[in-house]
Amino acid sequence: MCATDDVEANFRTCEKLATLASDAGCAMLFLPECFAFIGRKGEDALAIMEPLDGPLMTRYRDLARAKNIWLSLGGFPELGPDAGHRLNAHVLVDADGEIRASYRKIHLFDVDVPNGPLLMESKTASPGSEIVAADSPIGRLGMMICYDLRFPELFSALRYECGARVMLVPSAFTRPTGAAHWEVLLRARAIETQSYVIAAAQCGVHSEGRASYGHSIIVDPWGEVIAKLDDPDEGVGIAVAKIDLRGLEETRAKIPIETHRRGLGDRTAFPVTIAEM
Numbered sequence: 001m002c003a004t005d006d007v008e009a010n011f012r013t014c015e016k017l018a019t020l021a022s023d024a025g026c027a028m029l030f031l032p033e034c035f036a037f038i039g040r041k042g043e044d045a046l047a048i049m050e051p052l053d054g055p056l057m058t059r060y061r062d063l064a065r066a067k068n069i070w071l072s073l074g075g076f077p078e079l080g081p082d083a084g085h086r087l088n089a090h091v092l093v094d095a096d097g098e099i100r101a102s103y104r105k106i107h108l109f110d111v112d113v114p115n116g117p118l119l120m121e122s123k124t125a126s127p128g129s130e131i132v133a134a135d136s137p138i139g140r141l142g143m144m145i146c147y148d149l150r151f152p153e154l155f156s157a158l159r160y161e162c163g164a165r166v167m168l169v170p171s172a173f174t175r176p177t178g179a180a181h182w183e184v185l186l187r188a189r190a191i192e193t194q195s196y197v198i199a200a201a202q203c204g205v206h207s208e209g210r211a212s213y214g215h216s217i218i219v220d221p222w223g224e225v226i227a228k229l230d231d232p233d234e235g236v237g238i239a240v241a242k243i244d245l246r247g248l249e250e251t252r253a254k255i256p257i258e259t260h261r262r263g264l265g266d267r268t269a270f271p272v273t274i275a276e277m
């Protein structure tokens with residue numbers, strides 16, 4: 001989807017996507033980061049931030065119930081610790097409209113993008129500090145947002161500590177970094193964690209000077225792209241795939257990396273040697 005600063009239009013778009021997914025027989029729909037709002041500046045989202053029991057989130061919960069579908073709401077401006085900071089919350093809602101889990105983006109995107117915009121997310125957002133996984137009709141989900149994609153240790157924690165089988169990376173990737181890194185990182189994370197990766201993306205031009213890379217994608221645990229949206233500028237849409245958890249277990253059994261791990265994630269386990277010049 002291509003969200004803008006028009007909260008009503010964004011809701012109508014999500015409603016249309018939920019209808020498409022429900023008509024296609026989907027158990028779940030994954031919406032990207034900033035599904036509810038993308039402002040012209042980072043601080044614009046502060047005007048609409050609200051607690052997760054607030055009126056806007058309630059409308060999305062009602063939508064899940066009306067369409068009888070689980071929703072992964074990939075990034076919502078949740079009321080933060082003070083008037084100048086929101087939390088970037090990925091909220092999981094079941095088909096009865098109940099909130100099952102919420103994850104707050106841990107890694108904030110403070111980057112002067114080469115040939116792209118300067119984005120300073122931490123100016124108006126507070127980082128989360130909790131790793132979150134949640135059971136769903138398609139297996140245990142590892143909840144992340146966008147820039148988290150660049151931190152493989154989070155994926156490792158979700159697989160090995162939390163037992164996640166489906167990694168979620170709802171995003172609003174920039175165009176330059178998306179063209180260079182999006183698909184290769186998502187496929188690498190699927191392969192290295194032997195998990196499904198579902199990455200719903202913002203696309204198109206949101207406002208003057210703000211555009212996203214698009215290319216929503218679903219990758220299986222072997223690293224194969226099983227669904228994607230290739231023409232993100234032509235409008236909103238859904239990519240649909242079946243999640244095969246038996247196949248996932250077969251992939252994990254064939255190359256048993258879980259039993260071959262040597263504890264390198266624990267920095268005290270192995271001494272380090274550097275042969276300097």
Ligand SMILES: O=C(O)CNC(=O)[C@H](CS)NC(=O)CCC(=O)C(=O)O
Pocket residue numbers: 033034038039042045109119120121146147150172173174177178
């Ligand atoms: O706050 C908003 O309005 C929307 N949020 C975003 O667009 C976020 C934070 S600025 N974008 C990313 O994390 C892009 C990461 C990325 O592009 C990369 O890792 O290369």
